[in-house]
Amino acid sequence: xxxxxxxxxxxxxxxxxxxxxxxxxxxxxxxxxxxxxxxxxxxxxxxxxxxxxxxxxxxxxxxxxxxxxxxxxxxxxxxxxxxxxxxxxxxxxxxxxxxxxxxxxxxxxxxxxxxxxxxxxxxxxxxxxxxxxxxxxxxxxxxxxxxxxxxxxxxxxxxxxxxxxxxxxxxxxxxxxxxxxxxxxxxxxxxxxxxxxxxxxxxxxxxxxxxxxxxxxxxxxxxxxxxxxxxxxxxxxxxxxxxxxxxxxxxxxxxxxxxxxxxxxxxxxxxxxxxxxxxxxxxxxxxxxxxx
Amino acid sequence: xxxxxxxxxxxxxxxxxxxxxxxxxxxxxxxxxxxxxxxxxxxxxxxxxxxxxxxxxxxxxxxxxxxxxxxxxxxxxxxxxxxxxxxxxxxxxxxxxxxxxxxxxxxxxxxxxxxxxxxxxxxxxxxxxxxxxxxxxxxxxxxxxxxxxxxxxxxxxxxxxxxxxxxxxxxxxxxxxxxxxxxxxxxxxxxxxxxxxxxxxxxxxxxxxxxxxxxxxxxxxxxxxxxxx
Numbered sequence: 001x002x003x004x005x006x007x008x009x010x011x012x013x014x015x016x017x018x019x020x021x022x023x024x025x026x027x028x029x030x031x032x033x034x035x036x037x038x039x040x041x042x043x044x045x046x047x048x049x050x051x052x053x054x055x056x057x058x059x060x061x062x063x064x065x066x067x068x069x070x071x072x073x074x075x076x077x078x079x080x081x082x083x084x085x086x087x088x089x090x091x092x093x094x095x096x097x098x099x100x101x102x103x104x105x106x107x108x109x110x111x112x113x114x115x116x117x118x119x120x121x122x123x124x125x126x127x128x129x130x131x132x133x134x135x136x137x138x139x140x141x142x143x144x145x146x147x148x149x150x151x152x153x154x155x156x157x158x159x160x161x162x163x164x165x166x167x168x169x170x171x172x173x174x175x176x177x178x179x180x181x182x183x184x185x186x187x188x189x190x191x192x193x194x195x196x197x198x199x200x201x202x203x204x205x206x207x208x209x210x211x212x213x214x215x216x217x218x219x220x221x222x223x224x225x226x227x228x229x230x231x232x233x234x235x236x237x238x239x240x241x242x243x244x245x246x247x248x249x250x251x252x253x254x255x256x257x258x259x260x261x262x263x264x265x266x267x268x269x270x271x272x273x274x275x276x277x278x279x280x281x282x283x284x285x286x287x288x289x290x291x292x
Numbered sequence: 293x294x295x296x297x298x299x300x301x302x303x304x305x306x307x308x309x310x311x312x313x314x315x316x317x318x319x320x321x322x323x324x325x326x327x328x329x330x331x332x333x334x335x336x337x338x339x340x341x342x343x344x345x346x347x348x349x350x351x352x353x354x355x356x357x358x359x360x361x362x363x364x365x366x367x368x369x370x371x372x373x374x375x376x377x378x379x380x381x382x383x384x385x386x387x388x389x390x391x392x393x394x395x396x397x398x399x400x401x402x403x404x405x406x407x408x409x410x411x412x413x414x415x416x417x418x419x420x421x422x423x424x425x426x427x428x429x430x431x432x433x434x435x436x437x438x439x440x441x442x443x444x445x446x447x448x449x450x451x452x453x454x455x456x457x458x459x460x461x462x463x464x465x466x467x468x469x470x471x472x473x474x475x476x477x478x479x480x481x482x483x484x485x486x487x488x489x490x491x492x493x494x495x496x497x498x499x500x501x502x503x504x505x506x507x508x509x510x511x512x513x514x515x516x517x518x519x520x521x
Contacts, residue, residue, distance in 0.1 A: 003420070004335070005415075005417050006422070007421045008432075017452060018337055018338060020341050025340045025341050025344075026340050027338065040371060043371050044463060045371065053353045053426065085366065100310045109501075113461075113504040115461040115462070115463075115475060117464040117465060117467070118478060118497060121475065121479050122489065122493040125479075125482050125486070125489055161353045206321070214357070217357075217359060218358055220362075220468060228362070230435060235367075239487070242370055244367075245359065245363045245367040249359055251361075252354065253350075253354040253355055256354035260354075290322075
């Protein structure tokens with residue numbers, strides 16, 4: 001901790017003080033954890049009956065196959081759709097023609113500033129409420145489609161901004177050189193700018209996948225399948241709400257940490273320093289707007 | 293496309309957004325406070341607290357918000373944590389356990405993102421600033437108050453504002469869990485007037501977009517005001 005903006009390197013007296021603080025804080029944390037564990041134990045939450053489901057093959061299969069696999073399927077479809085949506089509208093927003101740029105801007109802003117849940121419920125009521133059709137390995141996929149379509153639109157709108165930021169991150173000289181050797185606008189975009197932009201965008205796309213994966217659980221509102229739904233079925237049947245919530249949370253967190261780790265690895269391996277801030281882009285606060 | 297569904301239920305429409313706005317405001321205050329505590333732990337000199345802060349942020353940030361709501365609605369009451377004692381009535385608004393649960397779940401969740409935003413602000417201050425401040429003999433509090441914090445706060449306005457905007461959109465999840473805010477009301481109206489669902493959807497979407505724009509304009513104003521030339 002020697003090199004911190006906030007603190008100078010501690011001297012002997014400060015080190016002693018910090019050590020005392022550490023001991024007090026550790027004691028408080030241990031006490032809090034022990035109290036939580038005791039409380040759970042006292043309520044009988046550690047009884048085998050409540051946890052039995054998670055060592056029973058049928059339930060484990062339900063959690064992994066009907067839960068995890070379906071959730072990941074939803075996220076993958078949504079992110080593929082979002083990447084296509086994002087490229088189309090991201091490029092359209094950079095168009096030189098006002099009649100392409102403006103509608104693209106309106107669509108992107110609309111989907112980005114609205115809660116994805118509102119869109120999901122609307123899509124569900126509009127097209128899928130009475131749908132009984134199945135899809136791939138999913139029965140009654142109405143909720144599934146509502147989730148995928150809503151997440152495609154929302155994440156697509158975010159990725160449209162990421163695409164724009166990615167293209168702008170490509171050094172200007174690249175496009176100028178391409179024009180100088182006689183390439184047309186479309187060629188410059190597709191042959192020169194986009195391929196280089198994709199490299200910068202990859203980590204941002206992967207972290208957007210974490211968002212999509214987490215948001216698939218919003219399907220709870222439209223009875224979509226997936227991990228949350230399976231968890232709900234388990235605790236409704238066995239009344240083991242606390243253990244189920246813990247197990248489902250662990251599954252989500254593990255999956256998301258793996259994706260985050262992948263994003264960091266891709267960033268370090270292929271991209272380097274340049275970074276697109278997805279959080280800012282998602283909220284619609286980028287340099288472009290701040291400067292306006 | 294007719295809008296009678298909305299025009300006939302204008303009071304319900306505004307009341308729904310009233311709940312959304314109330315929830316946003318109280319959650320914003322709570323998550324700013326909690327986020328500040330978390331960031332103090334994460335950048336502080338005590339290793340144990342640093343670890344605690346980052347474990348909390350990592351765990352909660354990677355858990356879906358719906359799951360946190362499910363926990364507080366269906367799991368927590370079993371182990372004795374419930375908000376049934378909350379009974380506040382202001383005008384026609386009822387703030388009961390649905391509101392309190394949404395407030396707690398959203399605050400705990402949003403605090404992580406606020407913490408990350410504030411931390412990126414602290415990290416944005418160049419090391420040389422602190423070294424120079426110490427070199428001219430400023431004491432710890434002076435370094436903080438005069439040099440570090442003004443720059444850190446300025447740099448953390450955009451990411452904290454994005455966290456709050458995301459939270460404003462996340463208030464919609466409370467609608468699934470028994471609070472009659474905007475998304476739940478849209479769902480109800482869509483059920484009652486299913487022929488006008490497109491108009492209903494657009495009205496509610498515009499309501500959210502207006503709120504989001506207001507928050508982002510406030511953030512831009514702050515940013516511009518605190519910007520150094």
